[in-house]
Amino acid sequence: MSQAMLRLDDIRVAYPAAGGERTVVERLSLVLAKGEIGCLLGASGCGKTTVLRAIAGFEPLRAGRIELDGQVLSTPTTTLPPEHRGIGMMFQDYALFPHLDVAGNVGFGLAGRPRAARNARIAEVLALVGLPERAGAYPHELSGGQQQRVALARALAPSPSLLLLDEPFSNLDIDTREHLAAELRAILRRTGTTALLVTHDQAEAFAMADAIGVMHRGRILQWADAQTLYRAPADRFVAGFVGRGCVLPAGALGLPGGGEVLLRPDQLVPDDNGAIRAEVLSRIFRGPQHVLLLRLPGGEVVEVDVSGNAIPAPGTTLALRLVGVPLVALPRREVDAS
Numbered sequence: 001m002s003q004a005m006l007r008l009d010d011i012r013v014a015y016p017a018a019g020g021e022r023t024v025v026e027r028l029s030l031v032l033a034k035g036e037i038g039c040l041l042g043a044s045g046c047g048k049t050t051v052l053r054a055i056a057g058f059e060p061l062r063a064g065r066i067e068l069d070g071q072v073l074s075t076p077t078t079t080l081p082p083e084h085r086g087i088g089m090m091f092q093d094y095a096l097f098p099h100l101d102v103a104g105n106v107g108f109g110l111a112g113r114p115r116a117a118r119n120a121r122i123a124e125v126l127a128l129v130g131l132p133e134r135a136g137a138y139p140h141e142l143s144g145g146q147q148q149r150v151a152l153a154r155a156l157a158p159s160p161s162l163l164l165l166d167e168p169f170s171n172l173d174i175d176t177r178e179h180l181a182a183e184l185r186a187i188l189r190r191t192g193t194t195a196l197l198v199t200h201d202q203a204e205a206f207a208m209a210d211a212i213g214v215m216h217r218g219r220i221l222q223w224a225d226a227q228t229l230y231r232a233p234a235d236r237f238v239a240g241f242v243g244r245g246c247v248l249p250a251g252a253l254g255l256p257g258g259g260e261v262l263l264r265p266d267q268l269v270p271d272d273n274g275a276i277r278a279e280v281l282s283r284i285f286r287g288p289q290h291v292l293l294l295r296l297p298g299g300e301v302v303e304v305d306v307s308g309n310a311i312p313a314p315g316t317t318l319a320l321r322l323v324g325v326p327l328v329a330l331p332r333r334e335v336d337a338s
């Protein structure tokens with residue numbers, strides 16, 4: 001996975017607005033290697049869909065450049081039409097054609113192929129998504145999860161160089177969503193498909209992607225794998241957006257050097273010999289473990305996950321020890337204010 005397949009170089013995208021235009025994607029760069037699954041993760045309105053639309057050829061660039069497999073797709077002066085890009089898309093409302101059966105839907109992008117080759121490809125991708133028996137069914141006869149698989153089969157059928165997925169699981173219940181995310185990742189791996197997913201759901205991003213870009217206000221703040229985002233966030237926004245935790249002065253945990261540290265809920269562990277004392281404010285049962293809200297001697301409130309049978313009650317004082325190395329000196333950025 002070393003050859004660059006998708007390359008975005010400093011792209012800027014703007015929409016017309018009263019009195020001029022409004023930039024919604026700014027100086028955004030990323031590279032996906034062949035077969036890699038990337039993800040743009042961010043809150044609603046941060047510009048994720050706009051990036052996909054620019055890659056697909058629906059939005060022109062104001063600045064920068066988009067390349068796919070060495071071919072220039074977009075610059076401020078050229079925009080290759082969407083149908084010539086070799087890109088497959090599966091967007092939020094994966095609308096299947098209601099009057100076509102599953103085979104008709106999946107074969108839609110294969111219109112130029114001889115009948116036998118087309119049918120063989122339809123059967124192949126339906127088997128890939130686990131629906132080999134449903135070629136003759138109509139969309140209304142399928143569950144949401146099955147419709148989503150048909151939409152995936154339709155997007156994969158023409159063997160696109162790149163697959164773009166915009167919140168592909170948003171219409172599904174949580175169980176189906178988690179199941180399909182893992183399944184979709186396996187299918188993309190098996191077919192060696194390069195893909196870029198956008199989502200606001202961290203669990204989905206973690207389940208699917210090799211590399212994740214945390215977006216805020218049209219920019220990528222950090223591009224890294226899930227572990228790195230969680231354990232070594234580049235700034236306070238990423239620290240707050242990815243995973244639970246809190247930022248507090250290093251001194252509050254008895255650490256030298258000043259500055260601030262990011263403390264995740266698994267980094268303080270009850271231990272009678274621990275040097276840190278805290279008052280238990282509340283405890284909440286969350287399935288296999290409890291979440292304790294603790295107040296440190298300096299007044300800082302932190303969240304800690306604990307498991308076992310003897311969960312300390314509110315009002316008690318707990319001794320704790322620090323595990324792992326908390327991250328020091330999280331830089332502030334101008335975007336942190338929001």
Ligand SMILES: Nc1ncnc2c1ncn2[C@@H]1O[C@H](COP(=O)(O)OP(=O)(O)OP(=O)(O)O)[C@@H](O)[C@H]1O
Nearest residue numbers: 015016024042043044045046047048049050051200
């Ligand atoms: N066609 C358009 N014309 C003008 N403004 C638009 C247009 N499409 C999107 N925007 C604005 O651009 C910004 C980014 O929108 P975009 O849909 O890319 O965000 P997003 O992160 O994908 O959000 P969501 O998760 O809600 O889909 C938003 O403020 C949105 O209102």
